[in-house]
Amino acid sequence: MGMPAKGETRENVIATLREMQQSDLPIGDGHAFGFIYAAGEAVDEIKKAAVTMALGANGLDPTMFPSLRQLENEVLDIARDHLHGDEKVVGSFTSGGTESLLLAVKTARDHARATRPELTRPTMLLPETAHSSFHKAAAYFDVEAIEVAVDPKSFAADLDDMRAKIDERTILLVGSAPGYAHGVIDPIEAIGQLAIEHDLLFHVDGCIGAFLLPYLERLGDEIPPFDFRVPGVSSISMDLHKFAYAPKGASVVLYRDAELRRHQYFACAAWSGYSVVNSTIQSTKSAAPLAGAWAVMRFLGDEGYLKIASELREGTTALVDGLRKIEGLKVLGEPQMGLVAATAADGVQLPIFRLADRMQERGWYVQPQLGYRNSPHNLHFQIEPSNAGKVGEMLAVLAEEVANMTGESDLAPAPLLQMAASLKPEDIRMRFNELMAMAGSPGPGELPKERALVNEVMNALPAETRQELLKAFLGQIYTP
């Protein structure tokens, strides 16, 4: 098709866009228990207004756009205060959790390069539940990720295993507050002590939780300290595009002091163009998410967030209690906020991935998670403002479907599993279409109607093969 020869009318363009969006996950109607963070129309309105006002500005150079410098400093000041940082704590506004984590790892690597120049192959210690973005950082920045076990019941990082794996190559310890998969907070204070004993950096991944947890604590939940109050914590990431309801593309990464943050920055004067100094990965960057984040925080204020947090807390209690009451299901660990994983109860046969498909057919989106190490494959439910009041409705459907499906096999048909098991990671590119056709894919780049089959196959494969499959699939869907 290429570029349209002539421009279309505004009405046409918008109508086409709207039509395309028809098959997207619905936003804000409370039927999605993942992906969405919708805090209502008034919040959307202020976001839209601020985003629109900031569209033309360029974050490449805050001296040309002083409003951006002010917006970022004000956002960082709120963030630092929220996480009990003193006046030495500094940071950066980033495009999301992944960028915050990438930067935290790059900072640790460059800090190590400066302070331990003899170290050529640095490592970081990652609990099995740590977000995949740390693995991305490992790949991008050549810091080897060493996995730390998590307790098979609580899903919190195993401190003894972490201690045992610290060696002369370690530069960074990692803990989550909480981890996405089970909503469980790692033993942050104890990891902080380890970091102090061994003179290591320690990043707390608060991408999903750090904004909400202080509110839950104020509402009476027992939240173990995870922020700058904890000695040994050297950096924290906190997303604003999740439970602060900012537009997508909004997170912060904070450091104990400016000396550490220095290692995050990049400057280049060794070319013939303008002098470059970047705080984050992008150079030219949109100011829209920053303005949107700032505006939503001004609009809701502490009081507004506390009120929403109280609704989320009720929704979470209803969800966890309700899931525990469904015969045939069990909740994994003790979630400390509305991120809840549930799987088949011990001794029960339940096709978890088909259950996810069935829920979607009935209008409810819940996220399937593959099994990994000690964590069995499960369904993941995330509470956010628009679904918190719909938990009861969703659980009623879930209970019905669990009852209907109990006893059904949880495995893909044997020939498919055999074919998948015969694949080595390096075979995937050649045999991907064959595998997908066997799983019922109608054509290249299209998922089979029964998505469960794909998950069942993936679940049976080692992580490296899963990864190759995912990349092959992405390559297909992004072929115009």
Ligand SMILES: Cc1ncc(COP(=O)(O)O)c(C=O)c1O
């Ligand atoms: C704990 C945690 N860390 C990092 C991320 C990555 O954030 P993003 O998707 O904004 O890049 C997530 C996303 O859910 C998360 O839950």
